[in-house]
Amino acid sequence: MSLTSNRTKHRVKPPRKGLQGDAGGFEQMWPELRDAFGEVHKKCASKLSYEQLYRKGYTLVLKKMGIQLYDGIKESESVWLKAEVLGEIRAVLAAGQFQTSSGRSENEQRIYGEEFLRIMKNTYNDYMTSMSMIADVLMYLDRVFCKDHRCPTVFSMAMGLFRKIVLEESAYPNDPVNVLRHLTDIILFQIQLERSGEIIDKSLIRQCVYMLEGLYVTDQEREEDRLYVNAFEPHFLDTSREFYKSEAERMLFESDAGAYCRIVRKRINEEQDRCRSTLSDLTTEKIVRVVENELIKNQIGNIIASPSGVRHMIDNDLFDELELIYELESRIDKRKGELKKALQKKIVEAGMEVNNAAIAASQASAAPAQAGEGGESSSRAPAEKSGSNQTVAALTWVDDVLKLKDKYDLIWQRSFDQDQDLQTALTRSFSDFINSATFPRGSEYISLFIDENMKKGIKGKSEAEIDQLLDKAITLLRYVLDKDMFERYYKKHLCRRLLMNKSVSNDVEKQMISRMKIELGNSFTVKLEAMFKDMTISEELTSGYKNFIHNMGATDPTRVDLSISVLTSMTWPLESMGGAIENSDSGGRSKCKFPPTIERVRQNFERFYSEKHSGRQLTWLSNMGTADIKAIFPKVQTKEGYKERKHELNVSTYAMVVLLLFNDLPADQRLSFETIHAETNIPKADLVRTLQSLAVSPKTRILVKEPMSRDVKPTDHFCFNEGFKSPFVKVKVGVVMAGNKVENERERRETEQKNEASRGFVIEAAIVRIMKQRKELSHQQLIAEVLSQMAAQFKPEVAMIKKRVESLIEREYLERLDGQDLPAYRYLA
Amino acid sequence: MSEEKQTEYVTLVSCDGFEFKIKRSAAILAGAIKNMLDPNSRFQEGLTGRCEFENINGLVLDKVCEYLYYNEKHKDAKDMPDLDIPPELCLELLMAADYLNEREREKETNSMRRRYDKGRDFLATFWRFR
Numbered sequence: 013m014s015l016t017s018n019r020t021k022h023r024v025k026p027p028r029k030g031l032q033g034d035a036g037g038f039e040q041m042w043p044e045l046r047d048a049f050g051e052v053h054k055k056c057a058s059k060l061s062y063e064q065l066y067r068k069g070y071t072l073v074l075k076k077m078g079i080q081l082y083d084g085i086k087e088s089e090s091v092w093l094k095a096e097v098l099g100e101i102r103a104v105l106a107a108g109q110f111q112t113s114s115g116r117s118e119n120e121q122r123i124y125g126e127e128f129l130r131i132m133k134n135t136y137n138d139y140m141t142s143m144s145m146i147a148d149v150l151m152y153l154d155r156v157f158c159k160d161h162r163c164p165t166v167f168s169m170a171m172g173l174f175r176k177i178v179l180e181e182s183a184y185p186n187d188p189v190n191v192l193r194h195l196t197d198i199i200l201f202q203i204q205l206e207r208s209g210e211i212i213d214k215s216l217i218r219q220c221v222y223m224l225e226g227l228y229v230t231d232q233e234r235e236e237d238r239l240y241v242n243a244f245e246p247h248f249l250d251t252s253r254e255f256y257k258s259e260a261e262r263m264l265f266e267s268d269a270g271a272y273c274r275i276v277r278k279r280i281n282e283e284q285d286r287c288r289s290t291l292s293d294l295t296t297e298k299i300v301r302v303v304e305n306e307l308i309k310n311q312i313g314n315i316i317a318s319p320s321g322v323r324h325m326i327d328n329d330l331f332d333e334l335e336l337i338y339e340l341e342s343r344i345d346k347r348k349g350e351l352k353k354a355l356q357k358k359i360v361e362a363g364m365e366v367n368n369a370a371i372a373a374s375q376a377s378a379a380p381a382q383a384g385e386g387g388e389s390s391s392r393a394p395a396e397k398s399g400s401n402q403t404v405a406a407l408t409w410v411d412d413v414l415k416l417k418d419k420y421d422l423i424w425q426r427s428f429d430q431d432q433d434l435q436t437a438l439t440r441s442f443s444d445f446i447n448s449a450t451f452p453r454g455s456e457y458i459s460l461f462i463d464e465n466m467k468k469g470i471k472g473k474s475e476a477e478i479d480q481l482l483d484k485a486i487t488l489l490r491y492v493l494d495k496d497m498f499e500r501y502y503k504k505h506l507c508r509r510l511l512m513n514k515s516v517s518n519d520v521e522k523q524m525i526s527r528m529k530i531e532l533g534n535s536f537t538v539k540l541e542a543m544f545k546d547m548t549i550s551e552e553l554t555s556g557y558k559n560f561i562h563n564m565g566a567t568d569p570t571r572v573d574l575s576i577s578v579l580t581s582m583t584w585p586l587e588s589m590g591g592a593i594e595n596s597d598s599g600g601r602s603k604c605k606f607p608p609t610i611e612r613v614r615q616n617f618e619r620f621y622s623e624k625h626s627g628r629q630l631t632w633l634s635n636m637g638t639a640d641i642k643a644i645f646p647k648v649q650t651k652e653g654y655k656e657r658k659h660e661l662n663v664s665t666y667a668m669v670v671l672l673l674f675n676d677l678p679a680d681q682r683l684s685f686e687t688i689h690a691e692t693n694i695p696k697a698d699l700v701r702t703l704q705s706l707a708v709s710p711k712t713r714i715l716v717k718e719p720m721s722r723d724v725k726p727t728d729h730f731c732f733n734e735g736f737k738s739p740f741v742k743v744k745v746g747v748v749m750a751g752n753k754v755e756n757e758r759e760r761r762e763t764e765q766k767n768e769a770s771r772g773f774v775i776e777a778a779i780v781r782i783m784k785q786r787k788e789l790s791h792q793q794l795i796a797e798v799l800s801q802m803a804a805q806f807k808p809e810v811a812m813i814k815k816r817v818e819s820l821i822e823r824e825y826l827e828r829l830d831g832q833d834l835p836a837y838r839y840l841a
Numbered sequence: 842m843s844e845e846k847q848t849e850y851v852t853l854v855s856c857d858g859f860e861f862k863i864k865r866s867a868a869i870l871a872g873a874i875k876n877m878l879d880p881n882s883r884f885q886e887g888l889t890g891r892c893e894f895e896n897i898n899g900l901v902l903d904k905v906c907e908y909l910y911y912n913e914k915h916k917d918a919k920d921m922p923d924l925d926i927p928p929e930l931c932l933e934l935l936m937a938a939d940y941l942n943e944r945e946r947e948k949e950t951n952s953m954r955r956r957y958d959k960g961r962d963f964l965a966t967f968w969r970f971r
Binding site for chain 2: 055057058059060061062063064065066067070141144145148149151152155
């Protein structure tokens with residue numbers, strides 16, 4: 013800057029001495045200041061000139077007499093506080109003490125308290141105003157002296173004096189209780205009054221709290237040293253804790269769970285409001301925690317378990333109360349442990365009830381069923397009836413479970429804020445009772461439910477309704493742990509539906525499959541899809557065969573039409589289709605002897621098939637086929653006259669074979685059971701059933717049995733019923749065991765055995781897969797790996813895995829590792 | 842003068858009897874004047890709106906007032922023109938500033954005092970500090 017070169021031209025005048033003032037020394041100035049401050053306390057400041065006082069302070073500091081000035085103020089203020097302020101407060105207290113001794117009513121006590129608070133507030137506010145004026149005057153002292161000597165400013169020093177001399181002084185001479193404690197007690201008393209519903213002067217208390225907030229325990233004035241936090245708050249929290257503890261006990265005794273929750277919520281809101289309007293925001297969280305602890309945390313278990321608790325609320329659909337419980341518990345426990353526990357217990361109980369009802373329903377009918385089995389074929393009809401009873405039980409069970417599910421879903425949505433944790437808990441509970449050890453039929457029932465709907469339920473329903481239905485089925489399926497068991501049943505039921513054309517809509521079937529694919533993965537549905545594929549191929553084969561015959565030119569009017577289903581034996585559960593009985597009879601699928609006409613068809617088809625696919629073996633499952641036969645019955649007298657009657661009989665393949673035997677027979681000839689058996693080679697059990705449907709059931713009595721009885725015995729004889737009458741042209745001869753019913757005990761055992769066996773293979777496969785990859789693995793790890801791999805399909809028992817490992821070791825897939833602390837295995841390539 | 846109604850102008854009086862009527866908003870930029878005039882502290886000055894300074898002469902107070910206005914005008918500005926301060930006044934001005942606790946100048950005062958103590962010519966800085 014150019015001016016720097018000119019600096020010598022200017023002369024700086026020395027400051028005149030007058031600026032520092034010339035008003036003499038400390039001894040002269042201090043009394044003037046002290047007197048002036050006294051005037052300030054007496055609210056007579058308007059006579060004083062700020063400038064003059066300020067200048068005195070200024071001068072004293074400049075003359076290095078700050079320390080004397082500071083100490084002087086300290087002393088004079090102490091004197092003022094002791095004499096004037098403490099005196100006034102003690103006077104009020106003394107009046108109060110006098111009243112205490114004479115026994116005060118609550119109201120008197122309250123008036124006294126308010127009086128005390130008012131005095132307290134006024135003195136403090138007055139003192140604060142005066143001190144802030146004095147501190148203003150002594151600004152230069154603050155700015156220079158206090159800063160340099162690192163001592164508290166005049167104002168905070170004065171506030172410290174107020175605490176020391178007024179608040180921490182005993183309330184009465186020689187009283188151990190100090191003024192501060194007294195003040196605290198009075199405020200707490202007022203708050204207690206408000207809690208019991210009275211109206212108090214909130215702003216007055218607020219003022220006193222301001223005071224406590226503005227004062228500090230130490231002179232450093234750190235945030236955590238606030239008098240409010242140190243002296244008042246702990247007492248407040250303690251008394252509140254006591255109060256709510258006793259209130260909790262009282263309320264539990266007096267009111268029901270819903271009312272309790274409402275009160276708790278009200279209390280929490282009240283305390284929050286109180287902190288906002290009467291006390292300090294600093295306390296909000298702490299007091300809310302106290303209320304939560306006393307009213308919720310310590311009692312939530314009792315509330316939930318009480319007779320009017322969660323159980324009662326769920327039973328009566330008290331959504332609002334449930335929501336309250338949820339809200340309260342989520343305040344103290346993010347995981348909502350108690351509510352979860354109660355819910356799970358409730359669901360499992362309700363679920364068990366549904367289970368037991370289903371078991372009871374099925375057992376009520378199982379008793380006659382067993383009697384029927386004992387009498388072999390004698391009481392087939394009631395056994396069947398019981399079977400359908402069981403089906404009803406199954407459907408009821410599914411319905412009930414779904415209802416339960418809907419109910420809890422609704423509660424979850426309306427009352428539980430769609431809480432994730434609770435949803436998992438709900439799901440787990442449902443899964444618990446559906447898979448409970450005492451109720452092994454879950455998978456079967458669900459499959460039956462789908463079966464029933466596929467056959468009848470979805471008739472005449474809109475797409476949306478069907479969608480909903482499928483969703484329900486999938487929801488249930490999600491809960492099932494033993495998915496392989498379900499697959500087995502579903503396959504069996506689906507097989508029946510496909511072969512007997514029972515499905516209402518193929519589209520819906522396919523939709524279901526694709527849903528299962530999404531839910532359970534590809535591997536689950538591969539076989540089911542293969543079944544559909546087989547059906548399509550079979551249709552092509554049938555039409556292909558028709559052309560084939562047509563081209564052969566054999567247009568024989570008596571030619572037998574053939575509609576065929578070629579099934580891949582691996583994918584179709586043929587054993588469970590009633591083949592088991594034959595197996596036990598003759599140790600293998602016995603071949604039924606077809607009459608020549610039919611035998612020709614069979615041979616033709618086999619030729620046709622082997623032309624298309626060489627090297628494939630066809631096995632004829634004659635027990636599963638049906639046939640349409642045109643039968644002509646002799647002339648009998650009818651209303652219209654004397655004429656022949658034609659009927660179309662829809663019968664099973666076996667029945668057709670039997671009936672064809674009578675074709676070549678003179679009208680009055682009889683055939684014995686033994687002869688029929690020998691001619692047809694139909695397994696006995698099947699033959700009994702077939703004959704039963706042909707000769708016993710009244711509507712389709714095409715054969716006449718001798719002697720006439722309900723049972724078919726090996727000694728019976730049969731002849732053609734020429735007098736057969738039916739109002740319909742088409743007659744369907746009932747096929748025994750056509751529908752999908754709940755299995756009886758024996759079938760169930762078989763299914764389970766089969767399932768166990770197939771699980772064995774699956775587990776072995778998994779073990780080999782794992783070991784091939786890892787080469788060596790400890791026993792524990794192996795078990796864990798297997799369990800995790802199997803989780804999607806079923807939950808294997810550890811004992812079973814062990815057995816499989818043993819078997820693999822025997823067959824030298826694995827070997828034990830020696831010299832290890834823990835048992836371990838090695839894979840042998 | 843009532844305390845509710847604050848006058849727009851206040852009077853500053855020097856020891857040699859010069860009166861300066863300046864805007865209250867400018868005057869209270871100096872901490873001591875602000876306290877003096879604070880309507881809450883009911884000192885004489887607060888009621889009358891008249892402050893007498895027995896240790897500041899008219900010449901200096903004139904410059905103080907000019908400075909106060911200057912300060913108010915450039916309250917928020919970043920690049921402001923220098924305030925013309927005659928060098929012969931600067932020491933007295935400094936002391937007046939310290940006395941009146943003009944916040945803006947506090948820093949400069951301190952830095953100048955340091956330089957002065959070190960026996961260096963502080964004028965250059967004094968000229969530059971605005």
